[in-house]
Amino acid sequence: MPLTGIVLVNYNSPDDTIECIDSILASSISDISIVMVDNSADDNSIDKICNWVKGGYTPKYQVPGLLQTCLSNRRPESVKLIYARNNESYLSESSHHFKANELTIIKNSNNVGFAAANNIGIKYLMQFSADYIWLLNNDTVIKNDTLSNLINYFIYTKSNGSEVGLIGSKILFYSNPEIIQAVGDRFNFFTTNAFHIGLNQKDHGQFDNEKFRFDYPYGASLFFSSEYIKSVGLMSEDYFLYFEELDWVIRGKKNGYKSAICMNSIVYHKQGVSTGKKIKKRKPLFIACLMYSNLLKFYWKFYPFLYPIAWLRLFLKMNLSFANGNFNESKLILKILFGFRNCSVINEKV
Numbered sequence: 001m002p003l004t005g006i007v008l009v010n011y012n013s014p015d016d017t018i019e020c021i022d023s024i025l026a027s028s029i030s031d032i033s034i035v036m037v038d039n040s041a042d043d044n045s046i047d048k049i050c051n052w053v054k055g056g057y058t059p060k061y062q063v064p065g066l067l068q069t070c071l072s073n074r075r076p077e078s079v080k081l082i083y084a085r086n087n088e089s090y091l092s093e094s095s096h097h098f099k100a101n102e103l104t105i106i107k108n109s110n111n112v113g114f115a116a117a118n119n120i121g122i123k124y125l126m127q128f129s130a131d132y133i134w135l136l137n138n139d140t141v142i143k144n145d146t147l148s149n150l151i152n153y154f155i156y157t158k159s160n161g162s163e164v165g166l167i168g169s170k171i172l173f174y175s176n177p178e179i180i181q182a183v184g185d186r187f188n189f190f191t192t193n194a195f196h197i198g199l200n201q202k203d204h205g206q207f208d209n210e211k212f213r214f215d216y217p218y219g220a221s222l223f224f225s226s227e228y229i230k231s232v233g234l235m236s237e238d239y240f241l242y243f244e245e246l247d248w249v250i251r252g253k254k255n256g257y258k259s260a261i262c263m264n265s266i267v268y269h270k271q272g273v274s275t276g277k278k279i280k281k282r283k284p285l286f287i288a289c290l291m292y293s294n295l296l297k298f299y300w301k302f303y304p305f306l307y308p309i310a311w312l313r314l315f316l317k318m319n320l321s322f323a324n325g326n327f328n329e330s331k332l333i334l335k336i337l338f339g340f341r342n343c344s345v346i347n348e349k350v
Contacts, residue, residue, distance in 0.1 A: 168217020
């Protein structure tokens with residue numbers, strides 16, 4: 001049986017992570033190992049999750065009626081805690097084993113970002129020669145056939161001669177499970193506009209048998225084989241958050257891989273929990289800094305000839321923010337346009 005590793009990144013949301021793990025344990029695939037990489041500032045998440053595994057903590061969440069069957073009410077058979085050093089989590093040779101239904105928690109000393117945290121989990125799993133790796137947002141719940149459908153889709157596509165790289169899922173809203181959040185994402189390189197395909201549409205299978213253009217899978221669910229890592233490499237850590245999926249897809253294309261969406265792989269997503277921010281009319285300055293600075297990083301890396309378009313788009317955004325009275329964001333964009341990139345020092349008083 002192929003071995004599959006699942007990577008979850010936790011940021012101060014232990015109950016959501018527990019619910020996600022609960023749904024994974026209901027999966028029809030048994031040969032899996034779950035790795036949770038913790039970016040939280042303290043050990044509260046780890047304490048709660050470890051106590052849950054041991055039966056000493058009851059998480060608080062209200063599952064929508066349509067998702068009740070997704071949960072297993074099971075716990076991992078064991079839990080292993082590792083403290084990462086220098087963004088690494090390697091074990092001694094004597095400890096190398098791949099144990100099914102074991103939860104491995106890798107604690108970072110600080111919040112290293114989405115890409116770096118996922119890379120820590122990927123590198124950990126690659127030690128065990130995992131056949132498949134699935135990056136799954138911790139604020140999700142899956143159906144019991146979500147993972148098996150991803151694996152079967154990969155095998156089918158591979159057997160038909162296609163070099164498939166990243167495979168995404170159909171993402172539905174957790175709070176409204178009949179409504180689509182995304183079946184893939186588009187990005188217009190000439191306008192910098194991005195959007196979710198199918199957003200807010202009721203799902204009645206309208207995309208299941210339709211060939212449609214997408215630029216990259218939505219990052220809440222990214223499935224791939226170990227060969228993709230060996231050929232393309234890890235996620236780029238140039239981006240703390242945002243643009244890492246599109247970067248990865250473009251690098252995969254350069255290595256001959258095609259991205260795909262497995263439409264019968266269903267993932268229910270809670271918006272905003274995994275990043276620690278809910279969608280608001282005005283973005284927190286830290287989030288805005290990441291989005292705008294990474295936009296320029298992305299264009300400079302892959303499309304330097306289109307860089308002026310990205311710069312002009314931010315210039316217009318700066319003026320719009322100023323006109324709307326959002327002076328802090330306007331000031332931030334001005335700094336980014338002239339080279340500011342250190343978003344880690346941002347606070348609401350920029």
